[in-house]
Amino acid sequence: MAEVTYLEAIREALFEEMERDKDVFCIGEDIGAYGGAFKVTEGLLAKYGEERVIDSPISEIGIVGAAAGAAHMGMRPVVEMQFIDFIANAYDMLTNYVATARYRAFLPCPMVVRGPSGGYVRGGPFHSQNPEAGFVHTPGLKVVYPATAEDAKGLMKAAIRDDDCVLFFEHKYLYRRIKAEMPAGDHVVPIGKARLAREGKDLSIITYAATVWKALEAAEQLEKEDGLSVEVLDLRSLAPLDDEAIQATVRKTNRALVVHEDTRTGGLAGEIAARINESSFAWLDAPVLRVTAHDVPLPYAPSLEDYVLPQTTDIVRAARTVAAY
Amino acid sequence: MPRSATKAVKPRSSKASHETLSREQLLDLYYWMRLTRTLEERLVALYRQTKVVGGLFRSLGQEADAVGSAYALERRDILSPLIRNLGAMLVKGATPVEILKQYMAKADSPTRGRELNIHFGDTDRGFIGQISPLGDMVPVMAGVTLTFKMRKQDRVGLVYIGDGATSTGAFHEGINFAAVQRCPLVVIVENNGYAYSTPTAKQTAAKQFVDKAVGYGVPGAQADGNDVIAVYDVTKRAVDRARSGEGVTLIELMTYRRKGHAEHDNQSYVPPGEIERWETENDPITRYIARLTDEFEFSKADVEATDERVRKEVDDATDVAERSGFPEALDALVGIYADPPAEKPLWFREGASSVVDKHERPEGWGVWSDKKAENR
Numbered sequence: 001m002a003e004v005t006y007l008e009a010i011r012e013a014l015f016e017e018m019e020r021d022k023d024v025f026c027i028g029e030d031i032g033a034y035g036g037a038f039k040v041t042e043g044l045l046a047k048y049g050e051e052r053v054i055d056s057p058i059s060e061i062g063i064v065g066a067a068a069g070a071a072h073m074g075m076r077p078v079v080e081m082q083f084i085d086f087i088a089n090a091y092d093m094l095t096n097y098v099a100t101a102r103y104r105a106f107l108p109c110p111m112v113v114r115g116p117s118g119g120y121v122r123g124g125p126f127h128s129q130n131p132e133a134g135f136v137h138t139p140g141l142k143v144v145y146p147a148t149a150e151d152a153k154g155l156m157k158a159a160i161r162d163d164d165c166v167l168f169f170e171h172k173y174l175y176r177r178i179k180a181e182m183p184a185g186d187h188v189v190p191i192g193k194a195r196l197a198r199e200g201k202d203l204s205i206i207t208y209a210a211t212v213w214k215a216l217e218a219a220e221q222l223e224k225e226d227g228l229s230v231e232v233l234d235l236r237s238l239a240p241l242d243d244e245a246i247q248a249t250v251r252k253t254n255r256a257l258v259v260h261e262d263t264r265t266g267g268l269a270g271e272i273a274a275r276i277n278e279s280s281f282a283w284l285d286a287p288v289l290r291v292t293a294h295d296v297p298l299p300y301a302p303s304l305e306d307y308v309l310p311q312t313t314d315i316v317r318a319a320r321t322v323a324a325y
Numbered sequence: 326m327p328r329s330a331t332k333a334v335k336p337r338s339s340k341a342s343h344e345t346l347s348r349e350q351l352l353d354l355y356y357w358m359r360l361t362r363t364l365e366e367r368l369v370a371l372y373r374q375t376k377v378v379g380g381l382f383r384s385l386g387q388e389a390d391a392v393g394s395a396y397a398l399e400r401r402d403i404l405s406p407l408i409r410n411l412g413a414m415l416v417k418g419a420t421p422v423e424i425l426k427q428y429m430a431k432a433d434s435p436t437r438g439r440e441l442n443i444h445f446g447d448t449d450r451g452f453i454g455q456i457s458p459l460g461d462m463v464p465v466m467a468g469v470t471l472t473f474k475m476r477k478q479d480r481v482g483l484v485y486i487g488d489g490a491t492s493t494g495a496f497h498e499g500i501n502f503a504a505v506q507r508c509p510l511v512v513i514v515e516n517n518g519y520a521y522s523t524p525t526a527k528q529t530a531a532k533q534f535v536d537k538a539v540g541y542g543v544p545g546a547q548a549d550g551n552d553v554i555a556v557y558d559v560t561k562r563a564v565d566r567a568r569s570g571e572g573v574t575l576i577e578l579m580t581y582r583r584k585g586h587a588e589h590d591n592q593s594y595v596p597p598g599e600i601e602r603w604e605t606e607n608d609p610i611t612r613y614i615a616r617l618t619d620e621f622e623f624s625k626a627d628v629e630a631t632d633e634r635v636r637k638e639v640d641d642a643t644d645v646a647e648r649s650g651f652p653e654a655l656d657a658l659v660g661i662y663a664d665p666p667a668e669k670p671l672w673f674r675e676g677a678s679s680v681v682d683k684h685e686r687p688e689g690w691g692v693w694s695d696k697k698a699e700n701r
Binding site for chain 1: 448461468473498499501502662
């Protein structure tokens with residue numbers, strides 16, 4: 001089987017799910033005739049028509065709300081945010097309406113909100129964000145953020161089939177940079193399960209999305225230069241978090257470094273460090289440290305963006321600090 | 326009545342819609358309005374006894390607007406009410422017992438004590454509860470009616486929005502999207518003069534809310550919201566239009582909010598005499614009683630028999646609602662997601678770990694319409 005990119009893997013999932021279930025439909029800005037700003041939905045309109053591939057007005061509140069209404073009626077909408085940065089416009093609809101619907105009103109809201117996320121692409125302040133933390137903080141929402149093409153496909157299929165709202169963050173840096181052969185058959189990756197990206201015994205790097213690849217690079221370098229055996233845990237799902245996998249890796253290596261591309265304050269790394277502290281303090285040989293972006297809106301110039309975002313060299317340096325305790 | 330700048334929805338025949346209503350239905354309209362008012366009066370009594378554990382929202386003076394509009398829908402249609410549309414919910418099948426239990430936060434209330442007041446729904450009976458951020462239900466109902474269209478179902482949606490919430494982005498995005506998609510949706514702007522304490526003049530520079538229809542490319546219509554027959558007629562035309570595939574209509578109903586935003590609100594911002602004037606000159610129930618007896622030839626006894634029936638129903642409902650208990654605290658952790666079925670109590674709560682495993686979601690959670698028979 002031919003290899004497909006991360007982006008093509010998401011598209012495959014959309015085709016397969018629309019084929020499998022006629023209640024699945026896509027809605028978003030420029031997703032139909034144009035195929036989406038990044039062409040994720042290319043070809044869907046030709047195959048499924050305007051009724052199931054809806055080019056919407058520029059209305060994030062409108063389309064997320066409409067998706068919720070359709071989901072109540074038994075549909076399974078997949079909403080595209082042209083850039084995930086614009087999900088902020090729909091924050092009220094997602095957190096006040098969608099997230100609470102099942103709890104307060106027993107209204108099912110099986111829908112997916114997906115969109116290109118993340119930096120390292122010279123996108124500037126409004127085409128580079130990682131706004132996952134605010135949604136992970138909201139009870140009632142599920143959040144996934146795959147790092148591999150296989151997971152991108154399998155998690156998208158799981159997200160569409162989930163009976164609650166799943167926010168699906170797609171890393172745009174990875175869209176066309178990574179490729180993999182897709183597992184055969186109906187490939188569904190369960191939400192809430194982390195993936196061990198690399199086995200090791202001296203130190204655990206817990207991360208997700210694009211920084212998984214930076215962590216793997218760092219692990220390689222640390223093995224060569226320091227003889228350190230580094231384990232890398234790719235969380236994949238951010239809500240719910242796979243506490244079992246986090247505990248298992250920490251209790252195995254006794255040292256943990258949490259890495260993410262999102263800004264530091266209020267970011268997920270703090271939550272993960274707190275959980276490790278609560279569950280596995282006795283197993284730790286070193287404090288849990290964080291490598292994150294600086295608390296800065298993401299700037300455009302390469303020299304600025306590269307400084308603000310976490311790089312492989314940062315991870316290497318931080319890992320050495322954790323290992324040296 | 327100001328004249329609308331927009332093209333009005335033309336009736337399909339010269340006969341007004343209400344002329345097809347039976348005598349039983351004409352009296353029915355009165356029943357629902359009276360039930361709304363009497364039930365709210367009972368809620369005030371319970372509120373003063375502190376049995377209503379949260380705020381109390383009245384629709385005094387707006388009963389015709391809620392009842393007349395909802396009455397224009399069919400059983401299979403879906404509406405989304407606002408806080409002052411108790412009457413619309415009752416027409417759609419919500420029961421006084423449910424309303425009372427909901428206000429009193431009872432374990433067997435429609436939301437099992439999770440939500441307040443009339444924030445509840447039942448898609449089966451055809452109403453979806455609003456949430457407090459205003460305007461949000463317009464996009465949601467756009468999606469509900471988009472589904473009707475996609476599935477080629479002969480169903481219509483109706484969403485209410487207050488004068489205040491027309492200023493929200495959600496209203497704009499929702500009605501615009503529904504208009505573009507030609508969703509079978511009727512949008513009713515209830516202009517009751519105030520959004521909490523803010524008068525309409527501070528809400529919009531538009532002369533009248535119905536003028537907003539032009540900007541969305543949909544027909545607009547305006548009616549006297551305190552005339553239940555006029556409300557029925559204008560809504561029925563818009564509903565028929567939506568049902569025949571012609572899309573969205575925006576209706577502005579002119580009414581007046583005689584009570585404050587909620588029971589605690591002393592209405593100090595209202596000019597002296599304004600409330601009293603509406604009460605004496607333009608009460609929707611008083612007006613309809615006059616019409617029932619003068620024009621439709623009902624007797625005073627017919628009206629009084631309805632009042633008596635309502636009184637008894639509200640008394641009985643109160644007895645039933647008061648008997649119910651409050652929710653078990655641990656029910657707070659159930660049903661945030663379909664899977665997992667419940668959250669675990671946090672470790673610092675005594676006995677947490679032992680309770681966690683035993684507490685499973687009881688049979689029937691999330692399908693409370695199964696409980697309908699019991700509630701009624």
